[in-house]
Amino acid sequence: MRRALSGLRPRLTLLATGLVALVSVALLWLGWLLVGGVARSVPALPPGSTVRVGDRVVPAEQLAEAVGDSARRDVLEAGLVAFPLAVLAAALVSWWLVGRVLGPLHEVTATARRLGVESLDTRTGVAGARGEVAELAAGFDAMLDRLQVAFDAQRRFVANASHELRTPLAVLRTEVDVTLADPDADAAELRRMGAVVRDATRRADDLIEGLLLIARTEGTQLGTVVPVDLAGFVGPALAAVDTQVSERGLRVTVHATPAPTRGDVALLERVVGNLVENAVRHNLPGGWVELATGAAGPGSIVLRVASSGPVVMPEQVPELFEPFRRGRVQRTAAPGTGLGLSIVRAVVTAHGGTVAAEPVPGGGLVVTVHLPT
DSSP: OHHHHHHHHHHHHHHHHHHHHHHHHHHHHHHHHHHHHHHTTSOOOOTTOEEEETTEEEEGGGHHHHHHHHHHHHHHHHHHHHHHHHHHHHHHHHHHHHHHHHHHHHHHHHHHHHOOGGGTTOOOOOOSOOHHHHHHHHHHHHHHHHHHHHHHHHHHHHHHHHHHHHHHHHHHHHHHHHHHHOTTOOHHHHHHHHHHHHHHHHHHHHHHHHHHHHHHHTTSOOSOOEEEETHHHHHHHHHHTHHHHHHHTOEEEEEEOOOEEEEOHHHHHHHHHHHHHHHHHTOOTTOEEEEEEEEOSTTEEEEEEEEOOSOOOGGGHHHHTSTTOOTTSOGGGSSSOSOHHHHHHHHHHHTTOEEEEEEOTTSOEEEEEEEEO
C-alpha cells in the first residue's frame, strides 16, 4: 500500500502541474487575443503621415496593425519566460502539498504493517491531519480498539473454556484410574464410579453445547423466525426447576401477560429457561423469585426476572454476561457451566433486542430483556 501511495504522489503532482500548464496556456492565448483587440482601437491618423512603432516606421494607414503585432509579440515574449516559471512553481508546490496530505496515510499504512495479535495496542498517532484523512485515521484507530477488545475477549474465552473442559476430564480420568487400580472393586464401587462419570460427562456435554450455541448465535442470521409469545415459556421454565424451588423454599411470583415477538422458538425458550434457572440456582434458602412479561411501549416487549441472592456490586454486573463468570462465586464452587447469561446476551442480540442487569438492594439481581414486537 505504501508503494501505491508513493506512486500516487507523482501522479497527483503531474495532474496538478498539467492543469496549471493548461490554465497558463489559456491565459496566454486570451491575453494575446485581448492585446490584438485593444490595438485595433488605436485612433486613426491623417493619411500620408508616418509613425514609428518600436524600431519600425510605418504609414498611418498601417498603425493599428503594427501596434497589434508589436503588442502580441511582447505578450508572447513575456509568456515564454513566465510560462516555464509558473509550471515549475506549480510542480514544486503540488509535490509539497500532496506530500503533506498523504503523510498521514503513510502513517496509517505503517501502523497497519506493524500490527499483529500481540501489538493491537498500536495506534496511528496521526496529528495535524484535517478533513477526510483525519476521519480515516480516527476510523482506523476505532477499528483497532474494537479488534483489541474482541481479541482480548477471545483470549480470555479460550483460556476459560480450556480450564472448564479440563475439570470434567480430570474427574473422569481420576475416577477411572482409581477404580482400575483397586483389585477389590465390587459392583457398588463400579456403580459409584459410573454415576461420577455420568455427571462429569453431562457437565462436559452442557459446556460444549453452550459454547456451540454462543458460536452459532453470535454474528449469524437466525434460521427460523416465527411469531412467539414469551409468556408461554414461563410455565415450562418454572416446571423445570420446580424441585429446586421446593427444596430451597423459594417464593415465586409470576406476572405473565402476552409478550408477542418474532424469532427462533428454541433459542427464545432457552433465554427464559436460562434466566429462571439462574434466578433459582444462585438464590438463597427461603428467598424469592419474580417473573414478568408484557408490552414495554410501542414496538417492544419485556421479560423481567428478579431474584434474591448474594450481594452483587454494580461494577461486577457487566462481568456477569461474560462466559464463565458467576459474580463472586468461584467457578468450581457452583453447579452449571457459567454460560447462562452469555447465551442470553448472544440470543437476545441476534434477535435485535437488548439485555441489562442491575443489582437488587440487599442482595440479588434483576435481568431485563427487551425484544421488538
